[in-house]
Amino acid sequence: MLNAVSMRRTAQFGDEGDEHQEDGSKTRKQLSIATRVTNYLTRAGYLWPILFLAIVIFAIYSLFIRSGNLVCVSSISSFDRLSRTRFFGLDGLESDFGSLGVPWCRSKHGKTIEWTSKDLLQGLEAFVPIYETRPIKNNMYGMGFDHSFGLWFITRWLKPELMIESGAFKGHSTWILRQAMPNTPIISLTPRHPAKYLLKGPAYVDQNCTYFAGKDFVDFGNVNWSKVMKKHGVNDSSQVLIFFDDHQNELKRLKQALKAGFSHLVFEDNYDTGTGDHYSLRQICDQFYIQGGGHSCFKDSDEARQRRKRKQFWEKAVDINDLCGPHEAWWGVKGYMRDDFNHTNKQISHTQHFQNSRFVESIVDVYWELPPVAGPSLTQQTRYDPARVSNPIVEDGRFGLFQRLGLSRLEETVFNGYTQMVYVKISLDEM
Numbered sequence: 491m492l493n494a495v496s497m498r499r500t501a502q503f504g505d506e507g508d509e510h511q512e513d514g515s516k517t518r519k520q521l522s523i524a525t526r527v528t529n530y531l532t533r534a535g536y537l538w539p540i541l542f543l544a545i546v547i548f549a550i551y552s553l554f555i556r557s558g559n560l561v562c563v564s565s566i567s568s569f570d571r572l573s574r575t576r577f578f579g580l581d582g583l584e585s586d587f588g589s590l591g592v593p594w595c596r597s598k599h600g601k602t603i604e605w606t607s608k609d610l611l612q613g614l615e616a617f618v619p620i621y622e623t624r625p626i627k628n629n630m631y632g633m634g635f636d637h638s639f640g641l642w643f644i645t646r647w648l649k650p651e652l653m654i655e656s657g658a659f660k661g662h663s664t665w666i667l668r669q670a671m672p673n674t675p676i677i678s679l680t681p682r683h684p685a686k687y688l689l690k691g692p693a694y695v696d697q698n699c700t701y702f703a704g705k706d707f708v709d710f711g712n713v714n715w716s717k718v719m720k721k722h723g724v725n726d727s728s729q730v731l732i733f734f735d736d737h738q739n740e741l742k743r744l745k746q747a748l749k750a751g752f753s754h755l756v757f758e759d760n761y762d763t764g765t766g767d768h769y770s771l772r773q774i775c776d777q778f779y780i781q782g783g784g785h786s787c788f789k790d791s792d793e794a795r796q797r798r799k800r801k802q803f804w805e806k807a808v809d810i811n812d813l814c815g816p817h818e819a820w821w822g823v824k825g826y827m828r829d830d831f832n833h834t835n836k837q838i839s840h841t842q843h844f845q846n847s848r849f850v851e852s853i854v855d856v857y858w859e860l861p862p863v864a865g866p867s868l869t870q871q872t873r874y875d876p877a878r879v880s881n882p883i884v885e886d887g888r889f890g891l892f893q894r895l896g897l898s899r900l901e902e903t904v905f906n907g908y909t910q911m912v913y914v915k916i917s918l919d920e921m
């Protein structure tokens with residue numbers, strides 16, 4: 491806490507230092523005009539003591555006004571960051587959790603994950619040096635630090651016998667899975683083989699991975715999984731971990747996974763209501779009966795006011811105008827169920843949306859959203875709105891811990907991809 495605050499102070503003083511330098515040059519100009527005027531008046535010969543006094547007072551006065559303006563102008567660059575902190579306060583970043591509510595899916599029997607925040611902290615400490623050795627340093631359009639850690643942590647905890655990933659891009663997530671489980675087979679489904687990216691730059695191709703890619707690509711929903719599992723010597727589908735990062739409708743993926751008998755799933759992009767290119771679990775579970783769920787499309791509502799305010803500070807915050815479509819449709823994205831990178835886009839009624847959530851809740855045993863690794867004042871991320879996510883693993887103000895875990899060594903940009911990655915355990919049985 492103290493550390494973070496003093497960091498900010500230094501930054502602020504730094505800015506002011508620059509301002510004073512600029513002030514100096516302005517002062518010189520100002521004085522020379524004043525001197526010239528006084529010289530003229532002196533030459534004119536009469537009433538000069540009174541006039542001189544008046545002019546000096548005026549010059550000093552206008553100087554103050556000018557430098558006041560200067561402060562505003564030259565601090566615009568740091569305005570965003572600082573004003574956000576002033577606006578919400580450092581503590582506000584933390585306690586904002588839930589001020590707009592967080593629509594989590596309810597689990598059937600109230601079961602939850604085994605791991606604790608202490609496990610997550612220990613995991614972070616172990617993961618940072620691993621992450622630093624990643625082959626793909628710039629993974630734009632792919633996973634950043636938060637989700638890489640989440641996938642690694644969940645995989646290492648569950649210790650599956652087989653890992654399946656859908657959507658590999660250059661292979662960063664394949665590499666993460668491999669770091670978590672060095673000797674476990676991986677199956678990767680992705681239209682373009684990661685080896686293709688190797689021709690142009692960094693990519694990762696795993697030696698113990700079966701690729702359904704290029705001309706061998708098959709969509710997850712079209713694979714005969716019992717056949718493929720048998721081929722890999724795995725007979726228990728509950729020992730398989732599925733990682734989805736393929737931007738497909740998550741309701742569709744959930745049904746396909748259930749049909750194949752899988753129970754441990756991770757969805758990389760669990761977009762908030764009103765955002766994203768595919769229908770997500772979070773969107774599905776966003777219902778009036780869940781805290782923070784369901785939305786008022788009334789333009790003068792508290793929600794509208796809060797959203798408008800928050801939109802100024804967080805890129806991914808959603809204004810009521812962006813949230814609500816015609817006929818006050820707020821579910822999914824303006825009443826649409828998006829699929830396949832937003833290439834397919836289907837309007838659904840609220841009744842259908844509600845039924846989807848009932849279905850999801852009937853099969854979810856555990857629903858856990860990975861928290862952001864560290865608070866926005868530490869990572870300097872400006873995208874996700876802290877009001878709509880769980881408390882970060884390293885909370886705002888804990889700069890010492892942030893530093894001790896090695897997180898301050900990472901580039902700020904790696905923290906910019908957080909979209910509520912979620913782990914779900916599903917089953918059909920009622921017990």
Ligand SMILES: C[S@@+](CC[C@H](N)C(=O)[O-])C[C@H]1O[C@@H](n2cnc3c(N)ncnc32)[C@H](O)[C@@H]1O
Nearest residue numbers: 631632633656657658659662663679680735736
């Ligand atoms: C966001 S990228 C994945 C990023 C990757 N997991 C990483 O760690 O950086 C999405 C990937 O999904 C692939 N994709 C598109 N349609 C797919 C499908 N039906 N099944 C599997 N992957 C698909 C895209 O080609 C792309 O490589």
Ligand SMILES: *[C@@H]1O[C@H](CO)[C@@H](O)[C@H](O)[C@H]1NC(C)=O
Nearest residue numbers: 672673674675696697698699
């Ligand atoms: C692949 O995994 C097996 C164990 O499952 C291991 O014996 C083998 O060395 C691995 N091969 C490579 C290239 O990593």
Ligand SMILES: *[C@@H]1O[C@H](CO)[C@@H](O)[C@H](O)[C@H]1NC(C)=O
Nearest residue numbers: 713714715716717718720721
């Ligand atoms: C899947 O493969 C198995 C053989 O391992 C076969 O018996 C079964 O009919 C196949 N299922 C489908 C839907 O094709």
Ligand SMILES: *[C@@H]1O[C@H](CO)[C@@H](O)[C@H](O)[C@H]1NC(C)=O
Nearest residue numbers: 722723724725726727728729
């Ligand atoms: C899976 O195979 C193992 C042997 O590899 C066997 O002991 C076990 O009973 C099998 N489980 C199922 C569910 O068939």
Ligand SMILES: *[C@@H]1O[C@H](CO)[C@@H](O)[C@H](O)[C@H]1NC(C)=O
Nearest residue numbers: 766767828831832833834835
């Ligand atoms: C998603 O698709 C719809 C039409 O199908 C389009 O209006 C909208 O702008 C698209 N959004 C994004 C973010 O691509």
